[in-house]
Amino acid sequence: MAHKVTLIPGDGIGPEVVNATVRILEATGVKFAWESFAAGAEAYEKYHEYIPKELIESIERTCVGLKGPVTTPIGGGFSSINVALRRQFELFANFRPIRNLPAVPTRYPGVDLVVIRENTEGLYSGIEHEVVPGVVESLKIITEKASTRISRFAFEYARKNHRKKIHAIHKANIMKLSDGLFIRCSRSVSKEYPEITYGEHIVDNTCMQLVMNPYQYDMLLLENLYGDIISDLCAAFVGGLGLVPGANFGHQCAIFEAVHGSAPDIAGKDIANPTAVLRSGILMLRHLGEDNAANHIRLALEKVYGEKKHTTRDVGGTAGTTEFADAMVDALHTIPPPEPVLQEVEI
Ligand code: NAI
Numbered sequence: 001m002a003h004k005v006t007l008i009p010g011d012g013i014g015p016e017v018v019n020a021t022v023r024i025l026e027a028t029g030v031k032f033a034w035e036s037f038a039a040g041a042e043a044y045e046k047y048h049e050y051i052p053k054e055l056i057e058s059i060e061r062t063c064v065g066l067k068g069p070v071t072t073p074i075g076g077g078f079s080s081i082n083v084a085l086r087r088q089f090e091l092f093a094n095f096r097p098i099r100n101l102p103a104v105p106t107r108y109p110g111v112d113l114v115v116i117r118e119n120t121e122g123l124y125s126g127i128e129h130e131v132v133p134g135v136v137e138s139l140k141i142i143t144e145k146a147s148t149r150i151s152r153f154a155f156e157y158a159r160k161n162h163r164k165k166i167h168a169i170h171k172a173n174i175m176k177l178s179d180g181l182f183i184r185c186s187r188s189v190s191k192e193y194p195e196i197t198y199g200e201h202i203v204d205n206t207c208m209q210l211v212m213n214p215y216q217y218d219m220l221l222l223e224n225l226y227g228d229i230i231s232d233l234c235a236a237f238v239g240g241l242g243l244v245p246g247a248n249f250g251h252q253c254a255i256f257e258a259v260h261g262s263a264p265d266i267a268g269k270d271i272a273n274p275t276a277v278l279r280s281g282i283l284m285l286r287h288l289g290e291d292n293a294a295n296h297i298r299l300a301l302e303k304v305y306g307e308k309k310h311t312t313r314d315v316g317g318t319a320g321t322t323e324f325a326d327a328m329v330d331a332l333h334t335i336p337p338p339e340p341v342l343q344e345v346e347i
Contacts, residue, residue, distance in 0.1 A: 006036075008070070010070045016321045038052070090251065097114050098237060100238045100239070117223075167198075231244070243315070271321065299331075
């Protein structure tokens with residue numbers, strides 16, 4: 001039976017990297033029934049809505065989405081589609097595994113970090129107003145409910161996946177009430193997981209510590225804004241934004257998307273790296289119970305990256321998006337599917 005999945009190609013490089021990913025996912029032999037929708041500026045032109053109601057209804061039906069990046073206007077214009085979707089479906093947990101791909105040269109080999117970002121509140125609540133001309137106010141909302149929920153998600157993930165350490169990242173020395181509540185909640189949840197070492201670091205120090213020695217961390221637990229910033233920083237450890245996947249989990253639905261944005265500087269040139277969306281697709285396959293296909297793509301990635309003939313420019317190659325996708329499809333047709341094995345999440 002085909003898996004029903006809502007597909008959001010997105011803006012900028014989105015359609016290029018999502019189309020490449022769809023071709024590769026389909027080359028595993030897994031059957032999908034895609035329900036594809038525009039979102040953002042393109043959707044507005046077509047439906048006069050930034051998030052068409054057909055898209056919402058589709059996610060309500062499928063409960064699984066694969067999403068390309070959507071452009072958000074800077075300093076004005078409509079509010080972020082990403083933030084709205086995460087809120088609409090209570091996709092409270094943003095999961096971003098940071099792992100090297102074999103054969104991609106990086107400053108730090110063997111990184112294995114998990115970033116867990118709270119997805120529904122903080123400064124992304126979007127509550128802003130002009131008090132008087134020249135003075136604006138943005139409210140940072142932190143609740144006990146959301147902070148406890150994301151902390152529990154992180155500790156449950158750690159327990160199931162045999163992770164050893166979680167650091168809650170904060171600025172509670174300055175934001176004593178908001179970040180103070182966040183760490184009080186994570187500290188309290190940590191007591192239920194004595195086998196997992198719990199630590200707290202201030203966010204500015206964390207940036208320095210990460211760049212000095214990323215191996216000292218295992219899992220990072222962060223509120224929304226710090227999670228957004230730190231995950232881009234961590235992407236640089238393993239070769240950049242073209243490689244790092246992500247997933248947004250709620251209790252009912254999940255939307256899989258890369259960490260990167262719509263990259264207007266390289267859009268429409270067939271040069272973007274689709275690996276980050278593809279690895280998000282691997283996470284989606286695992287979510288759908290298609291571990292064999294996920295492992296098969298993983299082997300094909302090792303082959304294509306190992307040969308270094310068809311990799312994209314961001315990782316030192318010369319290939320375009322389509323050429324990389326062609327090579328992945330060929331590799332999937334050449335390499336036999338792996339034997340079914342039980343293994344921890346591998347992207
Ligand atoms: P960006 O992530 O789009 O680009 C940052 C840099 O990384 C650029 O130099 C870009 O060329 C490069 N890059 C990104 N993805 C790449 C890929 N797959 N292959 C090769 N190089 C890649 O971040 P930026 O420029 O700050 O944001 C652009 C737009 O994307 C904004 O409108 C922003 O709001 C939106 N955005 C959307 C996200 C989403 O839909 N989940 C996430 C982040 C940003």
